[in-house]
Amino acid sequence: MDRIPILKMGPFLLVTIQVDLYDRLALNLESDLISMVSKTGARGVLIDISAVNIVDSFMGRILGNIASMSRIMDAETVVVGMQPAVAITLVELGLTLQGVYTALNVEKGMELLYKKVDLLSEQDDTIEEDQDPHDITD
Amino acid sequence: MNIQQTAQILLRKKNTILENWMKNQLADASLRDDLLSNEDLRRQSEELLNSLLQAVSHGNFDNIYSSEFEPVNDILGDISITRARQGFSPREISQYVLSLKQALTDVLEEERRNEPELLYREVVLLNKLVDSLSIITFETYLKGREEVILRQSDEISEISTPVIRVWDGILALPIIGTLDSSRTQVVMESLLQEIVNTGSSIAILDISGVPAVDSLVAQHLIKTVSATRLMGAECIISGIRAEIAQTIVHLGIDLSNIRTKATLASALQLAFGMLSLEVRKSNQVSTTKLFK
Numbered sequence: 001m002d003r004i005p006i007l008k009m010g011p012f013l014l015v016t017i018q019v020d021l022y023d024r025l026a027l028n029l030e031s032d033l034i035s036m037v038s039k040t041g042a043r044g045v046l047i048d049i050s051a052v053n054i055v056d057s058f059m060g061r062i063l064g065n066i067a068s069m070s071r072i073m074d075a076e077t078v079v080v081g082m083q084p085a086v087a088i089t090l091v092e093l094g095l096t097l098q099g100v101y102t103a104l105n106v107e108k109g110m111e112l113l114y115k116k117v118d119l120l121s122e123q124d125d126t127i128e129e130d131q132d133p134h135d136i137t138d
Numbered sequence: 139m140n141i142q143q144t145a146q147i148l149l150r151k152k153n154t155i156l157e158n159w160m161k162n163q164l165a166d167a168s169l170r171d172d173l174l175s176n177e178d179l180r181r182q183s184e185e186l187l188n189s190l191l192q193a194v195s196h197g198n199f200d201n202i203y204s205s206e207f208e209p210v211n212d213i214l215g216d217i218s219i220t221r222a223r224q225g226f227s228p229r230e231i232s233q234y235v236l237s238l239k240q241a242l243t244d245v246l247e248e249e250r251r252n253e254p255e256l257l258y259r260e261v262v263l264l265n266k267l268v269d270s271l272s273i274i275t276f277e278t279y280l281k282g283r284e285e286v287i288l289r290q291s292d293e294i295s296e297i298s299t300p301v302i303r304v305w306d307g308i309l310a311l312p313i314i315g316t317l318d319s320s321r322t323q324v325v326m327e328s329l330l331q332e333i334v335n336t337g338s339s340i341a342i343l344d345i346s347g348v349p350a351v352d353s354l355v356a357q358h359l360i361k362t363v364s365a366t367r368l369m370g371a372e373c374i375i376s377g378i379r380a381e382i383a384q385t386i387v388h389l390g391i392d393l394s395n396i397r398t399k400a401t402l403a404s405a406l407q408l409a410f411g412m413l414s415l416e417v418r419k420s421n422q423v424s425t426t427k428l429f430k
Contacts, residue, residue, distance in 0.1 A: 082369050082370065084326075087365040088327065091368065104370040105370075
């Protein structure tokens, strides 16, 4: 059965969809991706859909699902390279992919992911710093 | 009645018919010699008459959709389309074909002076023929005019949606005129395409030229913004006038998750800020030096 390869790039997972997604393939991608996130502890997922010309509501929902699931697993999702026609179709379908980050191309998407993850780790740092004085006073 | 014979008479009297027809046309008040020279008119008329007489020479006066009439219809179509483009009025164009009727019946009247019954039937036949020809003329005339209108409205919608690259990575799209569904489609497509082409990450939608915003227009705007966001670019809406802000709030439209600015300048400033660019006066250094 066809599968879409999921590449690990440092703390991120990279998925490049080169074929038009049919339902079965999209479902497989969803489950594969989530198991990869849990296995590798990835901090971000980058999905490149620049080669996808056709989307339907199902495909839109899968993208939304992947984002929500990754969020729960503490990974951000960035969808990059959406074609204009695809964007218009998704908007007409009423799927604005709330909660999914988007970027123009893989380069900008990576930049965005690094920024997001950096911000998150900074936040973690500040929390730890905040906690330290407490420890002392305690 | 021998129809073939009628055709023969007409063919024989071709020159007389042409002269009569030209005379009728030149005498008519609606002659537009400013748009079409008399020589051209004569050439057109002769060509049309030739093909018409050729078509009826087999005795077919009824069915103008048969193959013999194809050249006639073609010539007539050409004439009326060119005249539509030149700006002839419908009256002038129909007058052109209808004046042929008079020329044809005049000739037959001359020939059939002693056979009124035959003449009557021939005239009825010719009447029908010329009437159908004038219908064709009018049909093509309208088609020509409609083409002109279609082309113009296409041009207007093209002209009215320019996507301007105001800075590296910043696009501006001033919308002028009412936004309807088809217009939004064009706006959205050209904006998204330009985002892909230039790799811009910020788009400014300026609606200062939009006369009114109702819930439908707002819906279209929200759609455009969402589509831009899906592409991975930010969209700022600028040029919101006081009355538009009022309508939007009164209609209860939620624009809270869209960045809005009052003027294009402030939107541009925001865009600069988002790209961490700054604009400042260049002579500041020299003045400080001067004071030192």
